[in-house]
Amino acid sequence: MAGGQIWDEQYECMPHREIEQLQLERLQATVNRAARNVAFYEQEFDKLGVYPEDIQSLADIQRLPFTEKQDLRDSYPYGFFAVPLREVVRIHQSSGTTGQPTVVGYTANDLRHWTELVARNLVAAGVTKDDVVQILFGYGVFTAGFGFHYGAEVIGASVIPVSHTDAQRQVEMMRDYRTTVIIGTPYYALRIAAAAEELGVDPHSLSLRIGLFGAEVWDERAREEIENSLLIKAFDVYGLAEIGGPGVSYECEHRCGLHIAEDHYLVEVINPETGEVLPPGAEGELVFTTLNKEAMPLLRYRSGDISRLDLEPCACGRTLARMSRVMGHSDDRLIVRGTNIFPDQVAEVLARIPGLGAQFQLLLDRTAALDQMEVHVEVAQDSPPDSVGGLIAMEQQVAERLQNLLGMSVAVKLVQPGSIDTSQGRTRIIEAPHES
Ligand SMILES: [Zn+2]
Structure with a gap:
């Protein structure tokens, strides 16, 4: 191990065949719950003639229907909830380019799991309880602000929930509060770097050391620009509101792909045109099945995000498969x-x-x-x-x-x-x- 910390060694470093066993058990439970409690799945299963007991191996997931963003919209607002509303303790929504937003519900257990996953993400980037974390993501119904907020609190960092404000104001707060970690969108970070320059604030005079960025597609060139202008180490993060928000996958200190929380999500890569499942290493659309969600289990949810999977062990000690940085969203276009x-x-x-x-x-x-x-x-x-x-x-x-x-x-x-x-x-x- 290269000295990085791991928040949850039991799950992040579990031998992969044990993860697969866990995935199968959780998949069976999820399919059962979805078939019983979500009308969409009940109808789709009937149409395809599949039953929960048909899921005997992870490969059997291919017998299940895909879930599309449009299916969630058609069931607006609560059609995909698998529990009564009184058990839902939080509601978020995700935006899209057109029409209805999609709604996501969380039970108390869902929130607890979400917080744990974000804690894994932050610790993998080197964030500790000694850090002062300034959150630039918007709060509100968008998942990223609250998601990172609770994750940073649970590891004991000092959290400043600034959200979106003027970039110069962000710089002044970073300076005055001696912020060490910023979390937001990559292009907002570039805007903040430009604001620091306008204000005549030398980044050497700031205490910043780490940045976590996501919710926009960005490349290595943008990473380099952010790192050089703010003097930080920048990490890519990935989440998808429909399956729970940030914490789905994250970079470790080696930054060679994003480790997927495979104990909570089963990931497939498909050919976006034909729906055919592609072998590991092939580039295609990421498809997620939630394995531990109570309020809103989703089966084979098509993310629209293009990436590829790497199952090789990572030098950090984590056994979780990695996905390459997302190259584009078919959705936002x-x-x-x-x-x-x-x-x-x-x-x-x-x-x-x-x-x-x-x-x-x-x-x-x-x-x-x-x-x-x-x-x-x-x-x-x-x-x-x-x-x-x-x-x-x-x-x-x-x-x-x-x-x-x-x-x-x-x-x-x-x-x-x-x-x-x-x-x-x-x-x-x-x-x-x-x-x-
Ligand atoms: Zn790693």
């Missing part, structure tokens, strides 16, 4: 006039423009003959443009950068800090009403 647009790409461009705030939203209007896209971006709280001319110049600058990225012109509107509500996602689509 907007197609505008034939061009693929990913909100994460837009976030990456906006992060590098000084004077902007924390949030933005893409509004796609499909009511006209030609799709129109408008980008709303908050200005920074502490340094708003001081004149109408300044505002227009800044809008033009943002529009030009986006045009370079997207290859099409978009309208840009700068708005007041705090005025954009992204609880339903960073994209909004305005559809034409159906003709009758």
